Amino acid sequence: MSSTLGAQRLVAPPAHARSSIQSPCTLLPHAPTRRGTQLRASAPQQRRIQRRGQVVVCSSDVAVQQASTSSTGKAVPKSTVWEIDFCSRPLLDERGKKVWELLICDxxxxxxxxxYFPNSKINSAELKRAIERILAQAGAQRPEKARFFRSQMQTIITKALTDCQIKAVPSRRCFTVMSWINERLDSVYKTDPRYSDKAQSLFQLDLGPPEALPDALRGEQWAFVQLPLGTLLQMLRKVEEGEIFGGTFSLGTAGLQDLPMDILIPGVVVFSRRALPLAAWTNGLEIAAVKADVQRSCLILETGVNQRWKYGSWRPNEDSIGEAEGWEIAKEGVKGLHFLAVQPDPDSEELNGLWLLQDCEPPSI
Structure with missing residues (x-):
């Protein structure tokens, strides 16, 4: 395969041509801190995905019965990043009140x-005490930041984390804890005698119309592309090693461990003569997903919890609409997995930024 991302065009039935569109990609500012790197895309490589282990349950509130099993092997935090969810569950206590749950993982x-928490103890002070108990364990390491995806809990979670000297980050890049919640719905909550359909609160994102990004940074061009999963994972090692800007996550913990290494993953590559600063600015965003909005004839960049930005556009015609629709169909075929890349131009072998993304609905509870 070519070493240039731009050479990998997306093909989806019916066949259609690539739209050659100037893209008004503009991104929010975040100061550059690292250099770019020369990166060649090589043949797909197998990557082992670690299976999930048992759920760890720690409780200090004897008034609320735990419904899960525990395993001390996962009780002590070592990571610099946490993912947090603090919300009611479809469980009712003896008073008919909703039971709340705190989930934290790396x-x-x-x-x-x-x-679990009774609904009478849902405040930042109780959450802070729970976090302090975790950090008080022998060998526990304080994370630098913790992501959470429920905007309605932002005040409580942010206050508790700040008091614990942990940076609170509203973000839908909580792929692991969201997958864990979906897993627990069937394996834990529905098997609990306190489970009740009446207690199930459906969670919905409040997404408004996309906004125009500032003109501080603008990519000259962009293109739909695709890469074999094995190749993409190999390229993401540069992100893990801190050689290029970007973000990645474990396929196994996000429920994507069954994807074959040779399956093609759709992506968007942005070309810019100022690719390094562009990648640095992009790295300051909590990127959740990129979507092709056929009705608006533009790419939508989704960041944070509910932010949406007009990221690039095309002239509506049969070819461009077909390509945009084909790209979205390709995403659906790989459970929403896709990527965003930044490089100087279509012929360059230099890659300055790479973000692995998943277009997925948050947990329904």
Whole structure:
């Protein structure tokens, strides 16, 4: 295969031509801190995905019965990043009140914590005490930041994390904890005698119309592309090693461990003569997904919890509409997995930024 991302065109039935569109890609500012790197895309490589282990349950509130099993092997945090969810569950206590649950894990699920709370103890002080108990364990390491995806809990979670000297980050890049919640719905909550359909609160994102990004940074061109999963994972090692800007996550903990290494993953590559600063600015965003909005004839960049930005556009015609629709169909075929890349131009072998993304609905509870 070519070493240039731009050479990998997306093909989806019916066949259609690539739209050659100037893209008004503009991104929010975040100061550059690292250099770019020369990166060649090589043949797909197999990558072992670690299976999930048992759920760790820690509880200090004896008034709320735990419904899960525990395993001390995952009780002590070591990661610099946490993912947190603090919300009611479809469980009712003896008073008919909703039971709340705190879930904390790291992106690899090497650390897991679960604790139930009565609805009378839903405040930042109680959450802070739970976090302090975790950090008080021998060998526990304080994370630099913790992501959470429920905007309605932002005040409580942010206050508790800040008091614990942990940066609170509203973000839908909580792929691991969201997958864990979906897993627990069937394996834990529905098997609990306190489970009740009446207690199930459906969670919905409040997404408004996309906004125009500032003109501080603008990519000259962009293109739909595709890469074999094995190749993409190999390229993401540069992100893991800190050689290029970007973000990645474990396929296993996000429920994507069954994807074959040779399956083609759709992506968007942005070309810019100022690719390094562009990648640096992009790295300051909590990128959740990129979507092709056929009705608006533009790409939509989704960041944070509910932010949406007009990221690139095309002239509506049969070919461009077909390509956009084909790209979205390709995403659906790989459970929403896709990527965003930044490089100087279509012929360059230099890659300055690479972000692995998943277009998925948040947990329904």
């Amino acid at each position: 992106p690899e699920r090497k650390f897991e914590y679960s604790e």
